[in-house]
Amino acid sequence: MANTDSARKRIRQTAKRTARNVARRTRMRHVIKSVETAIASGDKDVAQAALRAAQPLLQRAANKGVAHQNTISRKISRMSSRIKAIAV
Template sequence: MANTASARKRIRQTEKRTERNRARRSRVRSFLRKVELAIAGGDKTVAQEALRAAQPEMQRAADKGVFHDNTVARKLSRLSARIKALGATAQA
């Protein structure tokens, strides 16, 4: 148990930050789930819109330190590649 006032304050700050980060991580995962469902559905335009909505949320999470910058870049790159491939299969 924390004995000093500063240690108690750090505990309070950590709890608040953890709660914020958990909410942001959950929000990002929800956006990603929508993109995944749109890709699975096979509709390129819906998938593009879902990715366009997810992108700023993912970047914001990276800026806040919830996710690493490269993790977000990798996920966005892979999702956009999958969406692009979705269009190629639909045209063939």
């Protein structure tokens, strides 16, 4: 266990940061799921609106280091192309 004050502080900081990152990762997964269900419903307008709402959250997750920037870019690109493929 931590013996110094600075080590105890680092433990507290790590716990806070971990909780914050878990919340961000969960939120990221939820918005991806909402876009996926909108795509599966076949309604192009709803799917586009869901993606538009999800993009800032996904980009923020990448900027905060929760997910890699290339991973988020790839996911957004693939969801966008799937939305474009939906027949109007």
